[in-house]
Amino acid sequence: MNHIYYKSTRDNDINVLASEAILKGISDDGGLFIPEKMPELDFDIKDIVNMSYKEIAYKVMKGFFTDFTEEELKYCIENAYDSKFDTEEIAPIKKTKDAYFLELYHGPTLAFKDMALSILPYLLKTASKKNGIEDKIVILTATSGDTGKAALEGFKDVPGTEIIVFFPSDGVSEVQRLQMVTQNGRNTHVVAIDGNFDDAQSGVKKIFTDKEFIKELKDNNCVFSSANSINIGRLVPQVVYYFYAYAKMCSKDEIKFGEKINFVVPTGNFGNILAAYFAKNMGVPVNKLICASNDNKVLYDFFESGSYDKNREFLTTISPSMDILISSNLERLIYFICDRDSNKVAEFMKELSENGVYNISEEMKDKLKDFYGGYATEGETKKAIGKVYGENKYLIDTHTAVAYSVYEDYLNSTKDTLKTVIASTASPYKFTNAVMTSLHDKYTSVDDFELMKKMSELIGSEIPSGVKNLNEREVIHKDVCKKDEMKEIVRGFLK
Ligand SMILES: *Cc1c(COP(=O)(O)O)cnc(C)c1O
Numbered sequence: 001m002n003h004i005y006y007k008s009t010r011d012n013d014i015n016v017l018a019s020e021a022i023l024k025g026i027s028d029d030g031g032l033f034i035p036e037k038m039p040e041l042d043f044d045i046k047d048i049v050n051m052s053y054k055e056i057a058y059k060v061m062k063g064f065f066t067d068f069t070e071e072e073l074k075y076c077i078e079n080a081y082d083s084k085f086d087t088e089e090i091a092p093i094k095k096t097k098d099a100y101f102l103e104l105y106h107g108p109t110l111a112f113k114d115m116a117l118s119i120l121p122y123l124l125k126t127a128s129k130k131n132g133i134e135d136k137i138v139i140l141t142a143t144s145g146d147t148g149k150a151a152l153e154g155f156k157d158v159p160g161t162e163i164i165v166f167f168p169s170d171g172v173s174e175v176q177r178l179q180m181v182t183q184n185g186r187n188t189h190v191v192a193i194d195g196n197f198d199d200a201q202s203g204v205k206k207i208f209t210d211k212e213f214i215k216e217l218k219d220n221n222c223v224f225s226s227a228n229s230i231n232i233g234r235l236v237p238q239v240v241y242y243f244y245a246y247a248k249m250c251s252k253d254e255i256k257f258g259e260k261i262n263f264v265v266p267t268g269n270f271g272n273i274l275a276a277y278f279a280k281n282m283g284v285p286v287n288k289l290i291c292a293s294n295d296n297k298v299l300y301d302f303f304e305s306g307s308y309d310k311n312r313e314f315l316t317t318i319s320p321s322m323d324i325l326i327s328s329n330l331e332r333l334i335y336f337i338c339d340r341d342s343n344k345v346a347e348f349m350k351e352l353s354e355n356g357v358y359n360i361s362e363e364m365k366d367k368l369k370d371f372y373g374g375y376a377t378e379g380e381t382k383k384a385i386g387k388v389y390g391e392n393k394y395l396i397d398t399h400t401a402v403a404y405s406v407y408e409d410y411l412n413s414t415k416d417t418l419k420t421v422i423a424s425t426a427s428p429y430k431f432t433n434a435v436m437t438s439l440h441d442k443y444t445s446v447d448d449f450e451l452m453k454k455m456s457e458l459i460g461s462e463i464p465s466g467v468k469n470l471n472e473r474e475v476i477h478k479d480v481c482k483k484d485e486m487k488e489i490v491r492g493f494l495k
Pocket of ligand 1: 112113145146147229266267268269271272273321322399425426
């Protein structure tokens with residue numbers, strides 16, 4: 001069997017197998033692991049049309065995780081995509097008047113992060129066994145709201161692991177916050193940090209590359225790994241649902257096999273849409289990848305101008321999981337469009353960390369034609385929720401609404417007639433207040449949990465168990481820290 005090796009986006013001389021890349025999370029040089037080439041499919045995409053989610057997951061992941069045996073990989077998949085999801089379809093597609101919504105929020109924490117974080121713990125445990133690691137694996141994660149809870153659920157009480165989550169104290173919805181601070185499990189730690197998501201993410205990345213601290217932990221039989229989308233163990237499972245969505249569109253006769261479709265992805269850290277880019281490059285017939293941002297529109301500006309510039313005010317919005325100015329996974333796209341020149345990527349990232357900005361060449365910009373960038377303001381986001389509900393009696397969350405609004409702009413400016421699938425990344429129950437007040441002002445001063453009941457009546461669905469009675473659960477995690485205290489906090493947890 002021919003293995004796929006993973007390089008660092010900042011150093012092509014690094015070559016590791018998938019299991020090691022998953023274990024480490026991030027390369028020692030601060031770069032992200034990237035497959036040396038896109039895996040070649042050993043199946044005809046036509047063959048997946050009638051396959052189940054798990055079958056497609058196996059077909060797609062085996063191309064990337066070449067050092068996992070069939071038995072190992074199937075074990076991981078079986079345990080991940082089980083009754084934790086409230087539908088056997090795992091990711092159903094909902095057709096509305098003018099679009100298709102790929103519902104990626106049927107997992108335990110009601111956001112798309114479950115699609116990958118339900119399998120990551122199994123991948124990690126398998127990888128550590130393969131590599132003869134006996135140390136405790138410490139999962140260190142920064143969250144803009146949804147990753148934290150999904151990672152906590154995935155790793156709670158997994159033997160041999162400890163999970164530490166940092167979230168921005170003022171940057172998450174009330175439901176998101178309660179989901180995290182009420183988390184049970186012997187090995188879970190949740191800390192609010194005085195800062196925004198970028199502060200949390202930068203702090204975590206700094207700890208990952210702090211050689212002395214890593215050695216200190218190693219001496220105490222601990223190793224770090226990451227549950228953020230910088231880990232290829234997150235990215236690869238996300239590629240699966242783009243194959244699956246295409247297969248479903250065919251099997252439901254919405255398209256003929258071979259017909260191109262568009263994907264719209266509400267984007268923050270650029271992980272989800274990068275997975276779609278992988279799927280396109282592996283042969284899924286995709287026309288445009290539509291990258292939707294909220295008011296933190298650093299990606300939109302990048303696609304317009306070729307300049308990535310994070311020197312701007314960080315805004316908190318009603319789509320908090322996309323409130324990000326440093327989109328980590330963009331580094332992987334940059335690597336592709338500069339023809340895998342890792343020195344060049346390292347230079348760009350140095351400029352980004354020193355000056356907050358880098359500019360790509362015209363030649364590189366020409367290679368971004370797969371993408372269309374757009375953004376939605378707060379008003380447009382709310383309007384989109386009202387419109388989709390008004391036309392279809394179908395309720396979408398604020399992140400998905402950003403995507404829908406950008407899709408409308410795309411249609412107006414391109415007159416494209418291809419079928420379009422919108423990645424629906426969270427359940428409206430996670431953002432009750434913003435969603436309900438988009439429908440009517442009368443909900444403005446109603447409390448989140450009262451609104452959940454109203455939402456449930458309105459759309460005729462049960463309140464999902466992941467958020468029901470959340471306000472009555474015991475708050476277990478009360479730690480708060482400043483951004484320069486993160487390392488000390490971690491040290492304290494691991495004593
Ligand atoms: C994380 C998240 C996003 C952004 O996804 P990225 O992979 O970071 O681009 C969008 N919507 C929701 C609900 C999320 O939780």
